[in-house]
Amino acid sequence: MSRLIVKNLSKTFLLGFFSKRKVEAVKNISFEVKENEIVSLVGESGSGKSTTAKMILRLIAPTSGEIIFEGKDIWKDLNTKNEIISFRKNLHAVFQDPFASYNPFYPVERTLWQVLKLLDKNISKKEGLNLIKESLFKVGLDPKDILGKYPHQISGGQKQRIMIARCWLLKPSFIIADEPTSMIDASSRGGIIKLLTKLRDEQGTSIMFITHDLGLAYYVSDRIFVMKNGEIVEQGTPDEVVLNPQHKYTKQLIESIPKLYEKMEDI
Numbered sequence: 001m002s003r004l005i006v007k008n009l010s011k012t013f014l015l016g017f018f019s020k021r022k023v024e025a026v027k028n029i030s031f032e033v034k035e036n037e038i039v040s041l042v043g044e045s046g047s048g049k050s051t052t053a054k055m056i057l058r059l060i061a062p063t064s065g066e067i068i069f070e071g072k073d074i075w076k077d078l079n080t081k082n083e084i085i086s087f088r089k090n091l092h093a094v095f096q097d098p099f100a101s102y103n104p105f106y107p108v109e110r111t112l113w114q115v116l117k118l119l120d121k122n123i124s125k126k127e128g129l130n131l132i133k134e135s136l137f138k139v140g141l142d143p144k145d146i147l148g149k150y151p152h153q154i155s156g157g158q159k160q161r162i163m164i165a166r167c168w169l170l171k172p173s174f175i176i177a178d179e180p181t182s183m184i185d186a187s188s189r190g191g192i193i194k195l196l197t198k199l200r201d202e203q204g205t206s207i208m209f210i211t212h213d214l215g216l217a218y219y220v221s222d223r224i225f226v227m228k229n230g231e232i233v234e235q236g237t238p239d240e241v242v243l244n245p246q247h248k249y250t251k252q253l254i255e256s257i258p259k260l261y262e263k264m265e266d267i
């Protein structure tokens with residue numbers, strides 16, 4: 001079954017003070033994402049990937065088109081505060097910049113505690129701490145290294161892992177991960193991707209993974225959508241897209257994949 005249906009989605013930004021200039025960031029794209037599926041949205045900088053993600057996350061309104069998540073049009077059918085909170089629990093984001101996702105004045109466990117309170121107002125501190133510790137272990141972190149620390153005291157890779165720990169606690173049915181590995185060193189990247197696929201395997205989560213990197217998308221996705229200038233120019237299974245590309249742009253992307261990926265079994 002399709003968890004997400006995107007139909008004829010477009011976004012045009014109007015820019016300028018004296019004269020209005022239009023930027024057509026997303027142009028009439030359509031696709032579906034099934035339960036338990038990992039899809040990648042691949043394309044160069046400025047191709048419209050994050051704008052697409054923000055519309056699906058209900059952060060910016062589309063100019064036209066429809067986004068149906070679990071049977072509801074997210075821009076028409078979610079009216080009450082509770083409906084929106086429940087939508088945000090189910091469709092969750094892991095962003096490019098992990099630093100922006102933390103309150104600098106809170107120790108990190110407080111960020112996770114807020115998630116638990118959202119799920120269950122009556123949860124006890126003891127229960128909460130146990131769940132937080134468990135979620136940190138799940139993402140390969142030792143709670144002793146993390147608890148009590150403020151965001152500036154932990155590394156970028158650790159922040160990314162804690163964002164995924166938050167997903168373990170929230171159990172969203174859909175995660176949009178926008179360049180989740182771009183802020184961290186190459187050696188930690190595979191680990192983060194592996195954690196996302198583990199979430200899918202254990203919780204049935206659908207994942208939309210946004211990246212510049214077709215090589216990485218090839219190894220982690222069930223299907224790949226290639227974006228260029230606001231359009232999806234090609235979509236298919238990784239083998240269809242990478243081994244038998246139809247569009248000129250996809251062919252260019254493939255030529256730019258470094259040989260490094262021959263060693264991807266390591267991750």
Ligand SMILES: Nc1ncnc2c1ncn2[C@@H]1O[C@H](COP(=O)(O)OP(=O)(O)OP(=O)(O)O)[C@@H](O)[C@H]1O
Nearest residue numbers: 013015023025043044045046047048049050051052
């Ligand atoms: N709020 C905005 N106002 C005006 N133009 C915008 C806005 N957000 C994005 N754009 C423009 O829309 C286009 C698509 O941007 P978007 O951020 O979606 O690209 P992207 O594919 O995510 O790029 P990157 O890989 O660099 O993150 C770009 O030309 C960008 O300048």
Ligand SMILES: [Mg+2]
Nearest residue numbers: 049050051178
């Ligand atoms: Mg982006």
